[in-house]
Amino acid sequence: MADVATLVEQARQGRPRAVARLITLVENAAPELREVMAALAPYSGRAYTVGLTGSPGVGKSTSTSALVSAYRRLGKRVGVLAVDPSSPFSGGALLGDRVRMQEHATDPEVFIRSMATRGHLGGLAWAAPQALRVLDGAGCDVILVETVGVGQSEVEVAAQADTSVVLLAPGMGDGIQAAKAGILEIGDVFVVNKADRDGADATARELNHMLGLGESRQAGDWRPPIVKTVAARGEGVDELVEALEKHRGWLAETGELDARRRRRAAQEVEAIALAALRARIGDLRGDRHLDALAGQVAAGELDPYAAADRLVAELTS
Amino acid sequence: MADVATLVEQARQGRPRAVARLITLVENAAPELREVMAALAPYSGRAYTVGLTGSPGVGKSTSTSALVSAYRRLGKRVGVLAVDPSSPFSGGALLGDRVRMQEHATDPEVFIRSMATRGHLGGLAWAAPQALRVLDGAGCDVILVETVGVGQSEVEVAAQADTSVVLLAPGMGDGIQAAKAGILEIGDVFVVNKADRDGADATARELNHMLGLGESRQAGDWRPPIVKTVAARGEGVDELVEALEKHRGWLAETGELDARRRRRAAQEVEAIALAALRARIGDLRGDRHLDALAGQVAAGELDPYAAADRLVAELTS
Structure with a gap:
């Protein structure tokens, strides 16, 4: 293996293979990570990280892919980290089926990586921040963190992001009820995807109602917007990016960005x-x-x- | 609350409310647990524990209930611990829908308890052994440990049991392939449930084939049997009990029972x-x-x- 300093340097230059190898080191909890993280420390904290969570079937991959396209149109370098906290089979990228990401596979300004964390010493809380550091160090402006597999790790994934996007879709049964209050607390931005389907308005209304119920907001508090999308056709995705940028601005203005990152750093340590x-x-x-x-x-x-x-x-x- | 010594004494006498309250202490990681476990230590290690794992839809609850009935016919006191490692909502019994267990609800020789462990400090490895100690101390001869919710914690649940039962059902798609080698390693006994359905023989054959592939067994090694059941009608359940008792005998003869329990104790500590x-x-x-x-x-x-x-x-x- 190339020595760590060389790998880090290559990753800093945005070379995909070096980035991939560093994330593999994270996945394997390799001893070299100490050196990698020390080398990357000065270059961390630049990327804006967005977590995408939601039950299987709401269109997470499609939405992630649409967001990649949208940010690419804005000239941003984009990282995608697909985390599978449920797979007991570690060490493997499980993205063989993620055809939707294929369109970005040849774009040198897009880094897509999956990571299995189940069975990992320390799990997601340990591995995800370090993988994010690698993508951050590689100059990504935006990093999208998506869970694959069963959708029960919302809270953990959300904890890794500056902004948490919770995706819903109409016709997913009693989706919101089932998810209960948990998703309301973690969502900074809500998306009702597949908004061309019957029931989309009802889902949005129900969500709006539930968000209102917990209302004890003060002036200046963030009020999570609800964006309707048809990610497969790219509809509503620009509005989603707008909502994200608005939240990012709010985070920066209020000092919440620093506070969140500090909390994350404490958890990581x-x-x-x-x-x-x-x-x-x-x-x-x-x-x-x-x-x-x-x-x-x-x-x-x-x-x-x-x-x-x-x-x-x-x-x- | 009654003092700990009284609760433990009542649980030892088999009083269901005392048992339930002690398990709630486990679920809540209450400070009193130290005293509870110290008081229960001399009465532990008597119950035979059986873990039941399998994907949603294979009939885990039905099989568990049928096993309870079978062991009750043998005059055994039975404990059921339904563990939900995936629920982010801690502190709650989620068995409202487990109607199949209702028939045992009034039997004073059956203890049924669910436990949410997600978000629990230390998770399943911490909580399950202590809940098992409570049921063990309450004089259960057999304890069935079942996962509810998404079926991805096979390995962890299996680690808590003397004998691990892996359930499959025909028509679950590429069930065996999807589960891959993981389930082959942890299963001491395999069940093809819903064996009256098309494809049951094929599932059993495929399983048999896969178990054979990993063959490097020595004489005296355990060869996991495959039992066909229709748990909803109680068919094959006596054969399953027979297979379990055979495995239990093998565990005791070979010293593997002690070895497994020692490993579990080390993990618990x-x-x-x-x-x-x-x-x-x-x-x-x-x-x-x-x-x-x-x-x-x-x-x-x-x-x-x-x-x-x-x-x-x-x-x-």
Whole structure:
């Protein structure tokens, strides 16, 4: 492998293969990451990150692809990180089926990468920020973070983005009810996609109503807009970009952008610290001491808390 | 609340409300758990635990219910723990729709409890063993652990059980292919449910073929049987119980039962230790030091690894 400094330099120049290899290092939790992140630190915090979440079938990939096109028309360099937190099969890009992204595959100003995080030490909280740092360092102006697979990780993905877009579609059954209050809290911008279908207005109305219910907003608070799109035909996508840019402006003006990024950095540092502590515990796994403790617990001679106390004492002494 | 000693005593006598309240303590990660687990430790390790996993639609609930009936006919006290690792809404039993379990609701020798673990500090690895200890302490002879919701946590649920049952059904599309090798590794017993449907034989054959492919078994190794059931009519369920008891016998004879329980105890102790360490980090969250580190990381002045190093140093000094 090329040495880390060279890879980072190539990624900084926007070379796709170098970017891909660095993200693979993240996915594999490679020891070289320390050096990579140290080298990238000065170039972080430039990209605007947008998270896209929603149940399967609402058109996440199509919307992501349409957003890529829209931002490309604005001359922006765009990164797409498709995160699969549910796949137990790590190490693999699972985007074979993501034909919708194919149209951007040859655009040198678009970086598309998928990442499996399930089974990953520390999971999404650990891996996603580092993958974002790579794309950020590669000069992306905008990074779209999308979940693939089952749509239950809204909250975690949203936590990684400056702006969270929640997608809905009409005719998805009792979509909003099922998702309940959870999605209302995380959405900065809501999209009713497939807006040419029956029920789109009803979905938007219901959503509007639910957003209003939680109303205890103060002047200057952000009021999440609802944008109707038909992403497959590109309709409404310019309006979506407009809503995103408006939110970005609000974030910057109010200081919320810095606050969010600081919170994310704290979580990232915590996740890495926790992974390090977990690794230390892992080092003890073959250890006679942990094995003996486990034997006592299995035999009912010791309760698991008392055993954990001894383990922690050993780690932190 | 009744004091912990009284609750544990009542649970030991098999009083359902006491059992339910103890499991709620687990779900809430209540501080009283330390005392509860210490009191239960001498009574643990008696129950035989069976994990049931499979994609939505294969008939997990129906199969679980049929197994409850079968074990009740054998005079066993049965616990059912339905784990929902995917629900972001913690603290709630989500079994309103589990009508199939209703027939057992009034049986004093059956304990049914659901538990949401998503968002739980430490997740399933932390919570499930402790809920199992409660049911074990309540004198359950058999405990069935079932996942509800999306079926992607096979591996984690299987890790909690003495015997792992993987359920499939014909006509679930490319069920086996999609699940790939993952399910082959964790299944001790395979069930093709809805065996009265077209394609049941083909599913069983395909499964048999795939199990054979991985063949590098030695004499004395366990060869996972494939049982066909129509759980909704109770067909094949006695055969399933027979297969389970056979596996249980194999586990005991080979020493694998002790080995599995010891491994589980080690994981449980690790998970509790990790949660304790995470809580220590959490204590630092409002802390000026972590906030300052996060600020430096967000500003690109410090990389997250270097920041994490400082955090770990602070924790372990």
